[in-house]
Amino acid sequence: MARPPKKLVSSPGEPQTQVGTQLNPAMTASAMARRSGGVNQAAAGRSTGLGLDSEGVRRSMVERLRASGPLDAKVLDAVAAVPRHLFVDAALVTQAYEDTSLPIGHGQTISKPSVVTRMIGVLMDGVTARAGGHLGKVLEVGTGCGYQAAVLCQLSRHVVSVERIKGLHDKARDLVAPLRMDHLRLVYGDGMLGHPPNAPYDSIIAAACGSDVPEAWLEQLAVGGRLISPVLDAANKQRLVVIDRLEAGGFQRTEYEAVQFVPLKSGSI
Numbered sequence: 001m002a003r004p005p006k007k008l009v010s011s012p013g014e015p016q017t018q019v020g021t022q023l024n025p026a027m028t029a030s031a032m033a034r035r036s037g038g039v040n041q042a043a044a045g046r047s048t049g050l051g052l053d054s055e056g057v058r059r060s061m062v063e064r065l066r067a068s069g070p071l072d073a074k075v076l077d078a079v080a081a082v083p084r085h086l087f088v089d090a091a092l093v094t095q096a097y098e099d100t101s102l103p104i105g106h107g108q109t110i111s112k113p114s115v116v117t118r119m120i121g122v123l124m125d126g127v128t129a130r131a132g133g134h135l136g137k138v139l140e141v142g143t144g145c146g147y148q149a150a151v152l153c154q155l156s157r158h159v160v161s162v163e164r165i166k167g168l169h170d171k172a173r174d175l176v177a178p179l180r181m182d183h184l185r186l187v188y189g190d191g192m193l194g195h196p197p198n199a200p201y202d203s204i205i206a207a208a209c210g211s212d213v214p215e216a217w218l219e220q221l222a223v224g225g226r227l228i229s230p231v232l233d234a235a236n237k238q239r240l241v242v243i244d245r246l247e248a249g250g251f252q253r254t255e256y257e258a259v260q261f262v263p264l265k266s267g268s269i
């Protein structure tokens with residue numbers, strides 16, 4: 001995926017906007033993980049049984065991501081803290097630290113690390129100042145196998161992640177269990193409805209692409225919060241869209257680069 005600098009590109013007809021608060025470098029992801037009871041390091045360093053030095057390969061992946069463009073250091077630390085190989089099937093484990101999406105069953109995929117890093121980085125730019133150096137309370141739509149939810153947990157005080165496919169919801173629950181992330185709540189249901197019981201959310205992130213951002217997500221976004229989601233544009237191409245709920249009232253929508261996600265579907269199965 002092309003990786004332009006962290007500058008927002010406005011869509012035709014919209015004024016160009018530049019959003020970006022200075023990140024607080026004082027709190028590292030590992031400090032955050034300690035504070036919020038993040039990844040269980042024993043589980044994170046666990047051998048795959050395939051001769052994979054997971055920590056070393058993971059560090060190399062993060063170094064490649066770091067070299068690829070301007071990325072938020074705290075987000076890279078969060079990616080470095082999550083053992084991605086635990087979220088992919090045994091047959092694919094040697095590809096776990098390549099920058100690629102991989103099948104997770106039910107026709108779905110685990111997101112590319114560069115896309116996870118990019119999207120969470122854009123969220124961080126928008127909410128850190130208000131939410132005290134992290135993402136605050138997060139809603140993720142599209143748990144899949146739970147990988148991105150685990151990364152979000154390193155940078156948040158509470159993550160609610162919704163998945164519409166029961167088989168994947170169950171799989172994610174089993175995969176995150178050994179990582180002991182007590183502030184992660186996995187919900188089985190239609191994420192197009194958001195998750196009203198825990199609203200409002202400081203950050204909302206979608207891992208599946210719809211024709212527009214569902215109204216429920218806007219309603220459940222906190223004032224001062226930020227949402228990021230892939231959305232189909234007029235030419236039926238997927239594009240990342242950021243929506244900020246402004247303190248002064250109203251929403252500001254800004255478009256970013258083209259992306260490739262699985263479809264956002266209504267209902268649960």
Ligand code: SAH
Pocket residue numbers: 108109110111141142143144145146147148149162163164165168189190191192207208262263264265266267
């Ligand atoms: N976050 C995952 C990516 C999973 S792929 C990761 O860490 O890699 C996107 C997921 O979105 C799929 O599992 C798909 O089933 C789910 N999805 C699509 N529409 C949805 C909806 N309306 N509600 C909840 N999940 C949805």
